[in-house]
Amino acid sequence: MNIPAGTIPTAKADKKIKINSELKTEFFRRYFRVVHGLFAVLILIQFLPDQLQTETYIFYVIWFAVGVEILTLILSAVIKKTASLNLFTDIVGFIYGLLIAWTLATAKFNLLKAALFPPPGKVFRQFINDYDKILVNIQSSVGIILQGYLLALIIAIPLGLFLGWNARLGSSATYISKFLGAIPPIVYIPYGIALLPTFKSVSVFVIFLATFWPVLSGTMSGVMNVEKKTIDSAKVLNVGKFTMLFSVILPASLQQIFIGCNQGLTVSFVLLTSAEMIGAQSGLGYYIKNYSDFGDYTRTIVGLIVVGIVIVIISFIFNSIQKYLLRWKQ
Amino acid sequence: MSKIEINHLTVDYTEKKKSFTALKDVSFSIEEGEFVSVIGSSGCGKSTLLSILEGINTPTDGEILINGEKIRGTGTDRGVVFQHYSLFPWMTARKNVAFGIKQVNHSASRSERYKIADEFLDKVGLEQFKNKYPSQLSGGMQQRVAIARALAMDTDILLMDEPFGAIDAKNRTILQELLLELWENATPRKTVVFVTHDIDEAILLSDKIVMMTANPGRVYRELKVPFDRPRNRSELVQTKEYNKFRNNLLSLFYSDIADKIGGEEVVL
Structure with missing residues (x-):
């Protein structure tokens, strides 16, 4: 009986405390x-007291921030991976920081030209008021991009599959x-016009050209x-020409094709928004250019933010498709 | 008439304006339902020979007859297993097998193809992995899928180019026994041409061993393997006959190398 009484229960209690503290740190970390x-902040x-003469609509900012915060808390409970949560x-931290700097520089200290830089509340309000108009414009831009693309x-x-597969045509087509x-x-x-x-058909035409060449080159090089081993293993299965091109060569060169598609998408957006202006x-x-011509910089900023959001959403969709189609790669 | 007749096959390669002869006047024949191994050191042209049988390469001279007909290109009468890259990485195990079936049996519906594919994946012990991509499978598992595909295509002839060459020793043993079992139990037995550099593998599996020699690639010896089937590795390797045959084969194999480098002085 060398072991003093009570040792074992103590060890158990230690363990309990340890688990408790681990849970606590996990809670804090989240x-x-x-x-x-x-x-x-x-x-x-x-x-803080406003420095601007006009209304600054602070409650639009507050409601936006509260909405984002609730979303953040929900996701903090849901997201399992620390890296994804981080x-x-x-990103949310960046948005808050930007809004803090924006609020202080405009509404609170009036450091920027008030006509050019409206306070965030005003922009959020405009965003809600112009909701339907913005949707129509998004539809118009995205419609043109999708058609041409x-x-x-x-x-x-x-x-590209056909030319790349044909050794002789492929090498000259690459240079051309x-x-x-x-x-x-x-x-x-100018030729399009x-x-x-119509403007629409010219835009579709230009976006078609902007996408066509990078995708063609990407496909051919893919x-x-x-x-050769992949082609040989298809050949020994005695596949037909069509199966060879679309069931073997196409998936095998998919990664390169996506590089071309990505390039085309980026150029298309730059081109279209410039052309619309x-x-x-x-x-x-058009939305951005039109309102900036009238000196309505609140709507101009709304337009800028919407363009950013649309591009982020489209590239997210694009990346998801790419990830899905290339899921067999590791 | 033999199932496969290889007549005076010669293959010259030209690389950087230098031509060399990979195969020179290679002739031998393979009977229906016979398991033939082609062995030899690297550079003896055994893989070149198989690529001509597959229909991927064409000979400079000579011909190969299958059922008396000269082969031109690939054909659905031959199933192939390579050492690497037999499978398409963008297809799951099941789709890989089903894709092979589709090429030989155009009339089968998708569900019929999947049913056959599952059956053969079951035979090679991969029923649980049928929805995995090749990148999610080990090298040994990938070769099992490739074998399942070749068998599911139900071709008369199986061509295997060092199929277990890149597999670790333990799994290689398991796969050899699996192949032996599947081949021995099939009726009718398929005609197999199996390229390897592993002498034990060749003895265990084959009815006949064709030993090749390099520079240029020629047939050095043809030997019948005199052991009864069905074979059992652990019983077979303990017999005197097996060891005698194996030593004989080894000495032939090395004497060929010794001849090449200069005869007597070389101690192996």
């Missing part, structure tokens, strides 16, 4: 984050597409870089 401090500064709260994919991918693809698509606009009836009667570029 819910006690800098981002929530930034939220508090953002809310508090809204109640990513999300870091999808048309280019439907033609460029099969053509390099040359033609190097011409910035914007220079085709001369040949096509096809030419398919490993010059010659359109609808679309997000």
Whole structure:
């Protein structure tokens, strides 16, 4: 009986305390984050006295921040991976920081030109008031992009497969597409205007060209870089030409094709918004340009934010599709 | 008439303006339902020979007849298992097998193909892994899928190019026994041409061993393997006959190498 009485229960209790403290740190790690401090700061500064003569609509900012904060807390409980949670709260933290700086520089200290830089509350309010108008413009821009883009994919991918698979045509087509693809698509606009009836059809045409060449080149180089072993294992299965192209060569070169598609998408957006700023009667570029012409910088900023959001959503969808189609890669 | 007749096959390669002869006047024949191993050191042209049988390469001279007909390109009468990359990485195990079935049996519906595929994946012990991609499977499992596909295609002839060459020793043993069992129990037995550099593997599996020699690639010896079937590895390796046959084969194998490097002085 060398062991003093009570040792075992103590060890058990120690373990319990240890588990408890682990749970506690896990709780702290999840819910006690800098981002929530930034939220508090953002809310508090809204109640500082305004320096602007006009209304600053602080409650729009507060409601927005509360909404984001609730979402953050829900996701803090739901998201399991620490890395994903960090990513999300870091982005939210950036948004809070931006809103803090924006509020202070405009409404509270009036450091910027009030006509050019409206306070955030005003922008949020405008966003809600212009909701339907913005949707129409998004529809117009995204519609044009999708038409030009999808048309280019439907033609460029099969053509690239065919040309890349044909050794002789493939090598000359590579050089030709390099040359033609190097011409910035914007220079085709005069021809588009001369040949096509509407702004919309010209835009679709230019986006088609902007997407067509990178996707064609990507597809051809993908096809030419398919490993001989992959082709051999299809050949010994005695596959037909169509199966070879679409069931073997296409998936094998998919990664390269996506590089071309991604490039086309980026260029398409830049082109379209620029074109809309010059010659359109609808679309997000038009929305921005039109209101900035009238000196309505609240709506201009609304437009800028919407363009950003639309691009983020589209690239998210694009990446999800890519991830799904390439899920077999590790 | 033999199932496969290889007549005076010669293959010259030209690489950087230098030509060399991979195969020179190779002739032998394979009977229906016979399991033939082609062994030899690297560079003896055994894989070149198989690629011509597969229909991927064409000979410079000579011909191969299957059922008396000269082969031109690939055909659905031959199923192939490579050492690597037999499977398509974007298809699951089941789809890989079903894809093979589709190429030989166009009339089967998708569900019929999946049913056959599952049956053969079951035979190679992979029923639980049928929805995995090749990248999620070990090398040994990938070769099981490749074998399942070749068998599910139900071709007369199976061509295997060092199928277990990249598998670790333990799994190689398991796969050899699996192949032996599947082949021995099938009726009618398929004609198999099996390329390897593993002498024990060749003895265990084959009815006949064709030993090749390099520079240029030629047939060095053809030997019948005199052991009864069904074979059992652990029983077989304990017999005197097996060891005698194996030693004989080894000495042939090394004497060939010794001839090449200069005869007597080389101690192995």
